[in-house]
Amino acid sequence: MIRRPEVFDDETPPPDLRHREAHVQELIRLLHRARSDHDQGALLAGPSGVGKTALGRTVLEEFAREFGTRWAWIQALGTTTGELFRMAIRGAGGTVADNAPNDELSDRLRETLGSDELFLLLDEADDVAGTDAVGQLTAVPGVEVVVICHEPDDWLARADSGVRQYLHGGRIELDRFGVDELADILRDRARVGLVDNVVTRAQLETIADDVAGVAREGIQTLCAAAEIAVEREHGRIHDADVDDAYERARSSIREANLHSLPFHHRVLYELIRDAGEITGRELNQRYEAVEERVYANRERTPISRRDRRNKLDKLRAYDLVERERLDHRWLYSAVDSSLESCHTITSIPPVNQA
Template sequence: MIRDARVLRAGFVPREIEHRDAEVNHLSSVLRPITEGEPADTAVVTGPSGVGKTCLSQFVTEQLREEVLDVEATYVNCWRNYTRFRTLYQILDDLGHTIDIHRQSTPHDELVDRLQQYDGPRVVVILDEVDQLEDPNVIYHLHSLPQFALVCIANKEAELMNSVDDRLVSRLRSSEHVRMDKYHDEQLYDILRARVKWGLEPESVTDAQLYRIADAAAGDARLAIGILRSAASTADRQNQSRITDDMLLAAADDARAQIRQKSIESLTPHQRLVYDIVRDDEPLGPGAIYERYTDEADDPRTKRTVRSYLSKMAQYNLLHAEGTSRDREYSLVDSAATSPTE
């Protein structure tokens, strides 16, 4: 059944992006100056989870690299590389400048110096989940280097601005903003149809089933593709030529569970502690969560930072927030959800 498994994998960047022409053109125009050896404006790409922010950024960057030889690119997941050292190291490593850097003993300032001294091709730096950086000054350093073009990806513009100091707020507000909305069902159907065309055997899934997947995914392309991938994998293991409705039902739960588990595994140690506190004693308000967190954490973060953790976990469907800001309580998201066969 599966002809090309790459097409169904998370992180796959297709040759064509469905229903994002305006956003592709906008980001391309922002980065275009680097193809002429000129500095480019910083781009801020925002939108909810599953709208293709990362895919769009990587797609546009690869298009530029196909057009111009003297353009490089580096991608940093700031949720995983959330410290200043990890972020700078990842960029330098992608550029081949970490041979004599020791993770335990090299000063942070030396990494910044190396970036300042870099004299190779201009570089597009994609900072994904940029609001997760513990030290947002990384953005300031990179923003000030003309040989680097920044693409900052975040779910919510307001939360990104709240995570940085005033000098960065001013610079980011004056940057080019590419805002992305959730997909409609018809758009998700087209995305799925394209993945089926290139990744699966003909007639392995019906149009009606694809529409059910789109409806169940509620605008989240990552979830929609995950459901299709899980169902196709089940059919492939069972040597079936078609995806059945029963396979779709199981695939919906499996895809949600996989996404949730991946998000949990991506949490930083402090975020995971906050998550565990809510899990063990839900529902809890921010004040109670922070009190327990400070009792258990080594070098606890500020109350504002913990509130941003809670907001981020709510955005990624790990926690559910109920009530106003004054009486808000957090609990774990119920794993039950609408299936594509209902």
């Protein structure tokens, strides 16, 4: 039934950017302006799963092919400014050692580029706002930046004035798809990824409605429904297969989200999961009690309480952690307590040993 499973993979580009035509044209306009004026970036914003990364990657790849520019897609979550520069240098075709001094990286990028242009797509760049990374990168002649984040107002509020000016007028906000729109997208995936006529339009519309227009969840639900149909030896997807596919899809997305997160996020997640339920104050106390052991012999260093709050927001956006109000405190818990972080988080001692 599943003819091409890669069609449902997050890394596979969509057949086309259906129902994002206006956003495509706006991003192309901003890229042209960046080439001519060198004072305009772009900020792609919206909730998880609505196609921000697909939009950025597809448009930049086509733009680079047509105009001969270089571009690089950088997963910015949890990265330092130095790491961003190293990835930019490699994206520009240069080489740089991981231990190259940070104060040399700007000149190295400048030398690597020469008179060429480089567009950087900074994905999952919520943390970058509180640093001067974008300002330092765009200070290098020929470098232009497209930022992907969830909350544009919050991102711009934490950025410095120069970066706010650079991104002024460059906001592109993506909303969730309508039911018919997402059903069209799912139909495109089904045509390529599944054998013919195994899912009905009504079923696609049901999925689109039930996932509230979130493309990623809809695509994964369609894939899960096909998997369940195969397991049940059905010749086509039944309504019961769709009904049972939602939790499988959400579980798959949560697992992928968790394993994509950097070390700091996974430490906080494991502390919450291990505790069962924990208040924000208790979480900070627990973190500070174990941080010396957790971060021993690692390049990373413990993060501040403010940084922890930002990372908790990401865990909630990724549907890994939920919180509820308890009197005047927030109570955190893991959405799926059976989902453990990857094996690198092994040095968190049990609660009773903290």
